[in-house]
Amino acid sequence: MTMDTKQHLVSPDGKWYWDGVAQTWAPVVVPSHGSHAPVRDQGNRPHSPPSAKTATKGLSSFVGNVRSEDLVFGQTVLVWGRWILIGTGLVLSFWTPRDLLTLQVQLAAIVALAFGNFYLHVQLLRGQAAVDKVVYAASLADICVVTALVLVQGGYGSPVFIFYFAAVVGISVAFPTVLTAGYTLLVIGIYGVVCLATAASGDYPAVFTRLLMIGAIAVCGNLFARNESHRRAEAIRIHQELLDETEQGSPTPQNA
Amino acid sequence: MANVREIRTAAQADQEDVFFGQTVILWARWSVIVAGIVLVLWTSTTISHLTQTVPFFLALMAMNFFLHGRYVMGSPLNRAVVAVASLIDLVLITAIVVLWPGSHGLNNQFFVLYFPVVFAFALVFTRRIEATYTVMAMVAYAGACFLAGTVPLDLGNEDKVLVMRLIVIAAMGFLGNYYFRIQRDRLSRASGVVSPAAGLARTPIQATLHGTGS
Numbered sequence: 001m002t003m004d005t006k007q008h009l010v011s012p013d014g015k016w017y018w019d020g021v022a023q024t025w026a027p028v029v030v031p032s033h034g035s036h037a038p039v040r041d042q043g044n045r046p047h048s049p050p051s052a053k054t055a056t057k058g059l060s061s062f063v064g065n066v067r068s069e070d071l072v073f074g075q076t077v078l079v080w081g082r083w084i085l086i087g088t089g090l091v092l093s094f095w096t097p098r099d100l101l102t103l104q105v106q107l108a109a110i111v112a113l114a115f116g117n118f119y120l121h122v123q124l125l126r127g128q129a130a131v132d133k134v135v136y137a138a139s140l141a142d143i144c145v146v147t148a149l150v151l152v153q154g155g156y157g158s159p160v161f162i163f164y165f166a167a168v169v170g171i172s173v174a175f176p177t178v179l180t181a182g183y184t185l186l187v188i189g190i191y192g193v194v195c196l197a198t199a200a201s202g203d204y205p206a207v208f209t210r211l212l213m214i215g216a217i218a219v220c221g222n223l224f225a226r227n228e229s230h231r232r233a234e235a236i237r238i239h240q241e242l243l244d245e246t247e248q249g250s251p252t253p254q255n256a
Numbered sequence: 257m258a259n260v261r262e263i264r265t266a267a268q269a270d271q272e273d274v275f276f277g278q279t280v281i282l283w284a285r286w287s288v289i290v291a292g293i294v295l296v297l298w299t300s301t302t303i304s305h306l307t308q309t310v311p312f313f314l315a316l317m318a319m320n321f322f323l324h325g326r327y328v329m330g331s332p333l334n335r336a337v338v339a340v341a342s343l344i345d346l347v348l349i350t351a352i353v354v355l356w357p358g359s360h361g362l363n364n365q366f367f368v369l370y371f372p373v374v375f376a377f378a379l380v381f382t383r384r385i386e387a388t389y390t391v392m393a394m395v396a397y398a399g400a401c402f403l404a405g406t407v408p409l410d411l412g413n414e415d416k417v418l419v420m421r422l423i424v425i426a427a428m429g430f431l432g433n434y435y436f437r438i439q440r441d442r443l444s445r446a447s448g449v450v451s452p453a454a455g456l457a458r459t460p461i462q463a464t465l466h467g468t469g470s
Contacts, residue, residue: 073438073439074435076434077431077434077435077438080430080434081427084423084430084431088420088423088424092416092420095411095419096411096416159417159420159421160420162368162371162420162421163424165368165371165424165428166427166428169375169427169431169432203365204298205295205298205299206365206366208291208294208295208298209291209295209365209366209368209369210365210368212287212290212291213287213291213368213371213372215287216283216284216287216372217372217375217428219283219287220280220283220372220375220379221375221379221432221435223279224277224379224435224436224439225435227276227277227279227280228276228442228443231272231276232443235443
């Protein structure tokens with residue numbers, strides 16, 4: 001079987017293809033260069049543009065999991081979530097600032113974040129997916145900035161911890177499950193340590209609630225992303241079967 | 257390529273969104289229930305306090321058992337019931353913010369319970385319903401803070417904190433629903449159904465990824 005010309009006959013898991021002559025499913029022979037996974041989730045586009053192909057390089061996961069192309073789509077959520085963080089942070093920084101040092105740290109962190117987010121947003125507007133590692137690093141920067149602001153404002157008592165939620169929302173829908181779990185555990189670990197070091201024992205229930213809710217947000221977002229990936233896989237499978245039926249029922253081939 | 261029929265109608269797609277999204281709401285509610293019960297058991301200082309607060313969470317737990325059971329059996333409830341259950345979540349969380357012993361309104365630290373509930377709701381319902389729900393959550397929280405007398409309207413630090421929390425609640429709704437619409441657009445394209453209302457596909461990145469970009 002030639003994978004390039006018969007990708008639409010491949011099953012969603014990439015392991016089987018429909019042999020129209022023998023009228024049966026046959027196993028796909030995996031080429032040695034490892035490009036056996038056909039490009040899924042492309043609906044009615046026969047050829048992927050270069051940028052889309054680039055976007056699938058970073059992660060090798062497939063339909064059913066959150067993968068690199070999902071990262072591109074989730075990246076818009078990440079970028080907008082970060083703009084919300086930046087905009088809110090700027091406005092609130094000038095609203096009854098506590099002291100000069102705090103304001104300096106806040107503005108420096110927010111401006112740095114804004115530059116990074118501007119780069120990522122420009123990449124999106126130009127139709128180019130950013131390098132996966134840059135996206136991961138940017139999310140790490142989000143966590144670092146929020147943590148820095150929390151620390152500057154006294155740890156547990158700082159109200160800006162809620163921006164962890166906005167950061168985790170973007171991470172949960174854009175990143176694969178393993179990375180989502182890693183980032184979320186990082187947030188929970190760092191913020192948990194900060195709170196344990198700065199909160200009174202009477203505040204521990206509130207700390208527990210905050211950490212649990214951060215975890216809940218991550219679970220909900222990633223669960224939804226995975227569900228949607230499965231739904232797309234199923235929709236593609238049904239669609240391809242219909243296309244195959246149409247092609248087999250047609251007296252003359254429509255597509256050369 | 258002629259005669260390719262649509263795999264699902266818009267109504268079916270809506271029902272599927274509720275079906276598949278319902279599990280997110282269910283898990284969000286479980287997180288609220290777990291948090292609530294742990295908090296009640298942890299912070300209760302008297303028997304009366306415990307007996308007065310636990311029933312709220314037990315009722316919520318019973319409701320979620322029912323909803324989750326229906327979902328597992330493959331017969332989830334319709335969107336009206338799901339929406340009503342989500343409204344009950346809002347009422348309960350607002351009651352916690354207003355009535356929790358020791359700390360009321362803005363000083364109550366359990367406002368974070370709003371976040372997963374609003375986020376999960378935004379992942380399931382269309383923009384207009386989601387926006388309504390998010391605004392209701394914001395109004396409920398702001399009302400609870402004012403009702404408890406913890407926010408003087410002097411543009412001071414309390415107002416700043418309240419605005420910050422309201423913005424994050426709104427962000428939960430916006431980001432969740434934004435992602436929901438992206439996924440819905442992707443699903444319709446994966447099904448071979450290009451919706452004319454798929455406005456999200458107009459952005460260059462999505463046009464490129466769908467093979468229509470320049």
